[in-house]
Amino acid sequence: MACLPFLGILMSSRTRGSLFLVTFCCLLLHVTGSRTDPLEVNALQEIKRSLIDPMRNLSNWEKGDPCTSNWTGIICFRRSHEDGHFHVQELQLMRLNLSGELAPEVGQLLYLEILDVMWNNLTGRIPFEIGRISSLKLLLLNGNKFTGSLPPELGNLQKLNRLQVDENNITGSVPSSFGNLRSIKHLHFNNNTISGEIPVELSTLPRLAHLILDNNNLTGTLLPELARLPNLTILQLDNNNFEGSEIPEAYGNFPRLVKLSLRNCRLQGSIPDFSRIKNLSYLDLSWNNLTGTLPESKLSDNMTTIELSHNHLTGSIPQSFSELGSLQLLSLENNNLSGSVPTEIWQNKSFENSKLQVDLRNNNFSDATGNLITPDNVTLYLRGNPICKSPSIPFDKQFLKNVCGKKKQTPINSNTPCSNMSCPFENVQVSPGICLCKAPLSIDYRLKSPSFFFFTPHIENQFIEYITTSLKLETHQVTIDRLIDDNRLRPRLYLKLVPKEEIKFSKTEVIRIRNWFTSWSFSGNDFFGPYELLDFPLQGPYADLITKKSVISTAGWVMIVAGSTVTATVISVTATLLFIKKRHEKSHTLTKKRFSRTISREIEGVKKFSFVELSDATNGFDRSTLIGKGSYGKVYKGILQNKTEVAIKRGEETSMQSEKEFLNEIDLLSRLHHRNLVSLIGYSSENGEQMLVYEYMPNGNVRDWLSANAMETLSFSRRSHVALGSAKGILYLHNEANPPVIHRDIKTSNILLDCKLRAKVADFGLSRLAPAFGDGDGEHAHVSTVVRGTPGYLDPEYFMTQKLTVKSDVYSFGVVLLELLTGMHPFFEGTHIIREVRMANECGTVVSVVDSRMGQCSPNKVKKLAELALWCCEDRPETRPSMSKVVKELEGICQSVREPDMFSEKTKLLCTKTSSSSSPVPSPLSLLPGSDLDSGFFHPVKPR
Known part of the structure; x- marks a missing residue:
């Protein structure tokens, strides 16, 4: 008989026998072999045990089968394998407020293609066991607090297309084994503390398109061999320390390069000839020690951004710069350039759909080749040049203020909001003056390395066309609700997707759109570059999908139908065993519910300590462990059971924060990830006390x-x-x-x-x-x-x-x-x-x-x-x-002020003691911060 119709009949009955038979249907997949591989079930259970899940997003991992019970974040193959089991295809745990560590058992998911744990608070090392998952295509670990070095074993992943570990606390060097990633297109390691040299083995990757390593501690020289990469379009190495290195002449021979960004890398020497790179759109060599003159050869017609400020360049501006029709930014400020300002850069050109900013401040320009009056869409800065004081240049006061005064501020782009008409969902502006009452999907989206400077209305139209073409939507269905581009390096866009005719998207359509973003299925676009999916919140009428059950597991019912037919003999053999098992599960579920009421009172994303744990860590808050006192209370140095040194801020009854401030600090710190922010380990709120547990900072304030x-x-x-x-x-x-x-x-x-x-x-x-x-x-x-x-x-x-x-x-x-x-x-x-x-x-x-x-x-x-x-x-x-x-x-x-490498003997001793007293493998509690104090916080800097 078929199980699904049978289930419908049984669920309408209240008899004990019917309940028994309902439980039988749950066993059908056991006996037909259509269940998840037991090894993978065990791996998922171990993964859950090592995670801290304060919002209980993974609560349904406690019962049923991963592939047939809609476990949150689990997507399985639609058909069972030849071994008779279903296998996990995707593990999607993005932005679920998870902390703790990623268990090494993740390496037992041998059929996994996508591993996504982005934007959580995961700590500890990246498991080297991931290198065993030969089927893996996307490894997305960015936006966490992972520590340690990159496992060399990841170089075994021959099918890996995208590796993102950016915005973590990764140290060590890039393993040379990554040169074995023959299918890799995207290596995103920015915003870590990676050191050492770029391994030459990366220059052999045949499909590599994006190499993004900015904001690290890389040293050595720029590898000329990187110019051999046949498909590289973005090379971004800003804010590293290649001191003394020159830009290799070979960098003028990249076959497909679109963006070269080497900002603030302490480079020296001259600028190579980049005229042979036909697709180059974005060149940033600012904040270096480059010398010599600007190359005379004409750059690519696609050039939008030339950022060469804060160097030691001499000579004049080449005439070829006047021939760049797509230019948005020419920044040459703070150099030693001289001669005439070439007004041909903006004269006789149409800027109807674009903007141009020409920044020539603090150079030695003394005159101009033509009229300095610019069109409305062109901004010129000349402050700090002799031309601003030249009596031969007819400046009026307003022009002098605009061109030779302080740099004006540019407003942020944003759509005009719709009028406040009655609507149960949201009034969405789908075009100027036209607002519709719809239930849109909101998407928090960031361009990771675009090849333009200004996000103009013309580029906005191109972007919307790019998104809608990939998603198979119409252009009026996508709007940019808000754009934040303060530093213009990584613009952040808040997108809204609007249903075409209906009030809201169907569940199937939500699933399709979400999967399109999370699987990085958009067609490649060199102009907009790679993107970051920061959030895909399901709100309003989509709130029932917030657990992501329906979104994430669409294969469950298919698998149930596939295993629905069994013989009567199987029923008689297994029914009794199932009934006993069901009673046990019911009792276990009641225990879980009682426990969940306790969990629900905890603060999401951080560890809750008991008073006893913190008392033991400080020897009963002994005076010898007191390291500071402020308006809030006293601060003690503690040592947890895992030997982690921490600072414990204990509020005094007469001066404690309000409950709102206390919860505010915990909530904020649990969601902030940056190497220059203190990290909250946990808190305690027992016995009427408020205590916060931070990373121990041995050198005080x-x-x-x-x-x-x-x-x-x-x-x-x-x-x-x-x-x-x-x-x-x-x-x-x-x-x-x-x-x-x-x-x-x-x-x-x-x-x-x-x-x-x-x-x-x-x-x-x-x-x-x-x-x-x-x-x-x-x-x-x-x-x-x-x-x-x-x-x-x-x-x-x-x-x-x-x-x-x-x-x-x-x-x-x-x-x-x-x-x-x-x-x-x-x-x-x-x-x-x-x-x-x-x-x-x-x-x-x-x-x-x-x-x-x-x-x-x-x-x-x-x-x-x-x-x-x-x-x-x-x-x-x-x-x-x-x-x-x-x-x-x-x-x-x-x-030009080197960060000192040498410390006093006292500081060396502090570093040695701190590192030696910590556990060898960082735990979820090994990275925590200090607090606000009015007077001395820690002894090392206080007078004896």
């Missing part, structure tokens, strides 16, 4: 290092790098965190230093989520809130109006920069640090207020740091820089 009583101090070089690390952490909060965050209490005592004096921003108890349009250089939205923060660091605009913006953090950070520069407190001797430094700077005596303990430092670097700090401290928020600009300026200051 910056304020203590600046104290006049400190036993040791920081050099100018070290202070510059501390400033840069802190700025990168704040930039992540503003631009990369999802959702963005305003810290609201940036100060030197909230910047902690690890054993190597690397800076991490701490204390998120006062933080607020940034407003939807609060990013970028345009008009800054605000949050109206009661003024909180620390006197001396408070943004005056925020203090007067209670309007909080991301620029409030910029102001506070400016005060931090002034403290680093002078060693003074914000308030001293009846005045404020900003006033003192500003007066000294205006008088040209800024060196007189510099902290003399820093030793020798370049007056030019000191002046640049002072000017940057004062820029951040402008009274009006709109005149302050964004954090992305602050980071760029600090990178320039640090570029």
Whole structure:
């Protein structure tokens, strides 16, 4: 008989015998062989045991069969294998608030094609056992907290197409075995701490299209052999340290290269001739030490971006630059270029569907080849050139202000919202002036390495056509709800997909669209480059799919039908055994339910410690373990059972955070991943106490290092790098965190230093989520809130109006920069640090207020740091820089100031002790942070 019709009859009956027979049908797959391979079932169970799942997204992994019971995140092959078992084809666990470690048993899923655990909080090492899954095509581990090095065993994955481990804490070098990945197209390792040289073996990969290694610690020389890669379209190595290396002449011979980005790599030498690369669209060699003149040969007609600023280039601008019809950005600022400004770059050209920015600031241009008046869509910057003071150039006042004044800010693109008409779902603007009541699908999407600078309306139309063509939708069905492109390096788009005729998409269509994004099935597009899927939330009428059961497992019913026919003999043999098993499962389920009520009260994404565990870690909170005290409470050094050193912030009854602030800090920290932010390990809220458990930071906070009583101090070089690390952490909060965050209490005592004096921003108890349009250089939205923060660091605009913006953090950070520069407190001797430094700077005596303990430092670097700090401290928020600009300026200051490699004997000892006392393999609890303290946090920097 068929099981599915039989089930319908049985479920309508209330008799005990019918219930018995219903349970029988669950056993049919046991006896027909149509069940998941037992080895894979065991592997999945081990994976679940090693994960922390506070929202119980994987609760249905506790019963039934993975392939026939719709286990969340499991997609199986539609047909059983020749061995009679079903096998797991995809493991899709993106953004499920999971923490813990990825169990090595994942290597037992030998038929797996997609492993996706993106955007969780997973820690520990990447299991080398993954290298056994010979069928794997997509390995997506980005957006977690994985530590350790890249396993060389991954080089065994001959079918692997995409390897993404970006935005983790990966160290070590790139294994040479990765040269065996013969099918690989995408290697994305950016935003880690990978060191060593790029292995020459990568130059043999025949299909490699994207090599993205920016924001690491790579060293050595640029490999000329990379130019042999026949299909490479993107080479992005920004923010590494190839000091002394030149750009190989062979880089002018890439056969298919579209984007070459080598920003801030400490390169030297001249610029090669790139005219032979016919598809080159994007060239960024800024913030290096390049010399010589600009090549005269004409670049590709596809060129949109030429970024060569902050080098030592000489000579004039080649006439060939005037022939680039697709150019959006020509940035040559801060070089030694001279001659005439070639106005032909923008004259006699149509910019109806485009923009052009020509930035020539701080060079030696003395005249122009024609009229300097530019069209509306062209922006020209000339400040810092002799031409701005030339009496022969007829400037009017407004033109002088626009061209020779400060750089204007560019607003963020965004659609005009629809009117507030009555609609049970959402009024979606499908075209200008036309809004429809629909239930759209929302997609959080980021372009990882585009080959353009401005996201103009013309490019927006191209992008929508690209998306709709791949998804087989019509152009009016895709809208860009919001675009955040503050630094224009990785624009973030919030897409909305609108049903064509119906009010909402059908379940089948949702499944199809989601699978299209998660399987990276879009056709390749060199102009838009690779993308990141940040989130695919299912909201409103799609909320019933939030567990992803229907979305993720469509094969279950097919498999049930396939195994539905059995003989009566099988029924009689197995029925009794099933009844006993069912009773046992029922009892087990009741136990699980009782346990789940306890779990539901825990905070998602972090470990909950018992009071006893933390008491044991501190020897009963003994005075000998006390390492600091602040307005919130005392901080103790603890050692957990796994030998991990932690800092435990224990709130005092009279000064504890409100419950809202306590939960706010936990919630925020559990979702933030950056090497310059402190990491929360866990918390405890038993016995009426509030305790937070952080990573132990043996070198305390910056304020203590600046104290006049400190036993040791920081050099100018070290202070510059501390400033840069802190700025990168704040930039992540503003631009990369999802959702963005305003810290609201940036100060030197909230910047902690690890054993190597690397800076991490701490204390998120006062933080607020940034407003939807609060990013970028345009008009800054605000949050109206009661003024909180620390006197001396408070943004005056925020203090007067209670309007909080991301620029409030910029102001506070400016005060931090002034403290680093002078060693003074914000308030001293009846005045404020900003006033003192500003007066000294205006008088040209800024060196007189510099902290003399820093030793020798370049007056030019000191002046640049002072000017940057004062820029951040402008009274009006709109005149302050964004954090992305602050980071760029600090990178320039640090570029010629080497980060010290040597530490004092005390600091060496701290690093040795910390590393030796930790467990050999990092656990989910091995990376945690400090806290806000008014006075000394940790002993090493306090006076004896």
